[in-house]
Amino acid sequence: MTHSALLVMDVQKAITDRVPGLASDYTPRLARAVSAARSAGMPVVYVVIGFRPGHPETKSSPAFSALPEGAFTDSDPGAAIHPDVAPRPGESIVTKKRVSAFTGSDLDLVLRGAAIDHLILTGLATSGVVLSTLRQAADLDYRLTVLADGCGDADPEVHQVLTEKVFPRQADVTTVDAWISDLT
Structure with missing residues (x-):
């Protein structure tokens, strides 16, 4: 029997504010997916980027070492999950x-502890967290679904290539509305 979880990844204020061209209907659409998962009794797991003050975890990373001091720490308001999709008490x-x-998280332990074997992926950016997570999850033998319009990227062409040509090799790719229809 398949046990699924909806992953909402990197939908944090600092990220949603920085993705140019992100339609104003993105977070409300994602909120519909979150609501549908909850109604179906499906766990919603939030994944966020976060660092300690002083960013000791980023020193060896070319990608993250350039972050401004204080970015994505507990004191950074931009690190908060977007209020349209905010977690409820008890959600991971x-x-x-x-x-x-x-990478650098206990996500696999959280999922395996709940007997989750199917991940529904959403998040920002398609070419970042969604792509990297999809590849690693496939190697960890999770069944995968990507909600294409539950993802977004600064480059719409890259988003399109990934969701239409790359992701279908390892995941089912659908839309939020089609996925919600299949849940009911």
Whole structure:
């Protein structure tokens, strides 16, 4: 029997505010997916990027070492999950230290502990956390679904290539509305 979880990844204020061209309907659409998962009794797992003050975890990372002091720490308001999709008490929030939701986090332990074997992926950016997580999750033998319009990227062409040509090799790719229809 398949046990699924909806992953909402990197949908943090500092990220949603920085993705140019992110439609104003993105977070409300993602909120519909979150609501549908909850209604179906499916766990919603939030994945966020987060660092300690002083960013000791980023010193060896070319990608993250350039972050401004204080970015994505507990005191950074931009590190908060977007209020449209905010977690409810008791929902898991997993903090990662690199691009993939699995790297530097306890995500696999959280999922395996709940007997989850199917992940529904959403998040920002398609070419970042979604791609990296999809690849690692496939190697960890999770069944995968990507909600294409539950993801977004600064480059719409890259988003399109990934969701239409790359992701279908390892995941089912659908839309939020089609996925919600299949849940009911």
